Amino acid sequence: MGVCGAVIRGVGLRVGAVLLLAGIWWAVAAAHVWPEVFVPSPGSVWDQLFLTSSVRDGQRGYSGHLLHEHLLASLRRIGLGSLYGVAGGIALGLVIGLVPTVRALLGPLVTFVRTLPPLAYFSLLIIWFGIDETPKVTLLFVAALPPVAVATAEAVRGVHEDYLHAARSLGARRWQLPFQIVLPSALPEVITGIRVAVGVAYTTVVAAETVNGVPGIGGMIRDAQRYNQTDVVILGLLVIGASGLLIDALLQLTARLLVPWRGKA
Template sequence: MPWILLIGLWQMVATSGWVNPGLMPTPWQVASKLVDLLFNGRLAIDILKSTQRVILGVSLGIAAAVPVGFLIGWYKGARTFLDPLINFFRALPPIALIPLVVVYFGIDEPAKVVILFYASFFAAVIVMYEGVSQISPIFIKVARTLGANDWEIFSRVIVPMTTPHILTSVRVALGVAWATLVASELVAAQQGLGALIQSAGSFFQLDVIYVGIVCIGSVALSMDMALRVLTRRMLRWQDRVEAA
């Protein structure tokens, strides 16, 4: 229903005369261009390329954010030392780092992945840090009282309790990475949805720009929905515990 309302509003604005028709294509024009680019253009390759970059950047970002988030969330000394640094770099927009990224990593794929990694890491590490810091030490004390060793505490207490935060970190990192995609593909990208949008902007092809925007939102939404399903399946034990 919200999509029908949104498309209806879009159609109304585009055909109402409130804006110049040349500045806002109708939903039908955008849909026609999408089909044309999908079957007669490079759109499928652009979607695949951008998705690959996002997945790689987020995977690397999460791989780094989970241990760092656990470290600063669980150990006060590490939090005191690292928290100012993380908050400093988190405030820097990835697009501001593009000149330095080009200098250090060139203009090939590593540069684009580094920008996505940067955005993903600092988005995810905050979620992990906040989640881990909320775990009550009483669970650790109870486990030790029952005779659990360090490995059993980590695998049977810490991991299950941090799994929801890890999955939330992935969702947040994916959203931030897709939002940063166009910036990452400013680095001399020839393929990708960001490159498609930038190229279309140079030639004032507004319908193509809308196609790129719709594709980014659709792929990001699909990945988020898949993560929600995965989260519900992996966290069924929480429902059983609450029911008990």
């Protein structure tokens, strides 16, 4: 009963916070403190949700695509970029954490890429790969890789030597240690890095879809911004944020299943 009460209370607080923010938004829009092109009403955004999700008078959604098609296109790009970034980041972080020479050579490079804003090298990716899907996925890959690599490298370096000595004394071979001892021990921090990487990919998707990004939520936002359709812009931001919250919740659930001992040992 205590656990159920805590869950209900937590859900209630979240719902209350959302309703409070929606109420403030409605009040500001109703007071006309700023023109509607700056702060559209919640009702206007709600109407755009239905308009962009349906076919009316021969017009299909927004820019010829329904809202869920824009979302799925963006999620596909985010998924591919994050998948490549996570795989590359874990492999790179494992090597950086285990081999001091590699750490000295590649550590500064990873930090350098991590500090670059996405738009700084997106133009270069377009020159190299054109304006199709490749530069977009590559941009998300480059954005997602450094957080995972840094988290993995730091976690690997933090693995206690007693674990390695115990594994060797039990007959583990040298090549088995990184995969059977080091990586499982570092898994909690690696998963945190993955969550950060997926978040970075989400914040980068609008930049990735500034060029030929339709269908895509970022491309939809970009087109709406050009025509001062603020209600569509806000709708796109809300869709990205809601889907991001859902995926982060799934990652947290995965973390609890994979590392149930975290915080208990």
